[in-house]
Amino acid sequence: MIEQCTKYIKKKGLRLTKQRIKLVQEIAQMNQHFDVDLLISVMKKKKINISRATVYRTLPILQECGVIREVTQLDNKVYYENNYNKKHHDHMICLNCGRIIEFFDNDIERLQDKICAKSCFKPEKHRLIIYGLCEDCGGGKND
């Protein structure tokens, strides 16, 4: 992940700063969805100095570079997830407890391509979120 970012940053003529390196190192260890506040608090705990503005400025770079991906949760805030060495997937979100379930369905993906082709639309990315109740919150048994 660090190498991929380093390469991207150099290719773009950007500078490999301490802050960017440290931030990527932190994100590489993240295995849940995260937002700016989480990154800042984690780094503060580890005594790594980085300003909020720099975090906000760096995340879009890492997204272009492809190592992270924007995800949506219940509120309308921006969250990210690690996209490095991880296959594409979509999400189910429990409206009761907030639990996030990741899933991938190849048939759904293929049908999306098919319906795009029908509209002469060239898909670049998509976002599918299913909201409902997870097993623990009453999903399983009902109906």
Place this chain on the structure above:
Amino acid sequence: MIEQCTKYIKKKGLRLTKQRIKLVQEIAQMNQHFDVDLLISVMKKKKINISRATVYRTLPILQECGVIREVTQLDNKVYYENNYNKKHHDHMICLNCGRIIEFFDNDIERLQDKICAKSCFKPEKHRLIIYGLCEDCGGGKND
């Protein structure tokens, strides 16, 4: 649409105010996606007085009632669409011109239910947005 809202408002023990009625009447005539600013400017043009706060307070009620539905566009702002007498559908959004294409694919919907069942997840609603290039912006011919 007005009747559905009236019924819901009364059932909930809420009050049928001038502002709520006027707002629903406006929304009933909307045929594209809209946000708070659009509603306010349209109503101001028609000399209908309603405060920004009241619009913000009313929209969640109309959403619960089922006559409107929250949709996402490119920015992270909240938009709505009329959901009355309109079948469920999802969206393709052109990253170049912002054009919004509505689509519905029954197979995708069924596959969603299937994968939810597999996780014992009870779906209530979902949001599928495909981002890419529309026909006019280079979608059709490419690849």
Place this chain on the structure above:
DNA sequence: ATTTTTATTGAGAATGAATCTCAAATGCAA
């Protein structure tokens, strides 16, 4: 119709996420 009760409204203040500003710091190439 009048009064009483209580939800709703409007105007503006407050909040909170995200962006911007600009002087100081620093990466990097010469």
Place this chain on the structure above:
DNA sequence: TTGCATTTGAGATTCATTCTCAATAAAAAT
């Protein structure tokens, strides 16, 4: 090491949304 453009940090700013609270008005009670 020097020079220079990029980046950073701290705080100001923006912008959408929510909150506050006194005034208003809907609905119920009389």
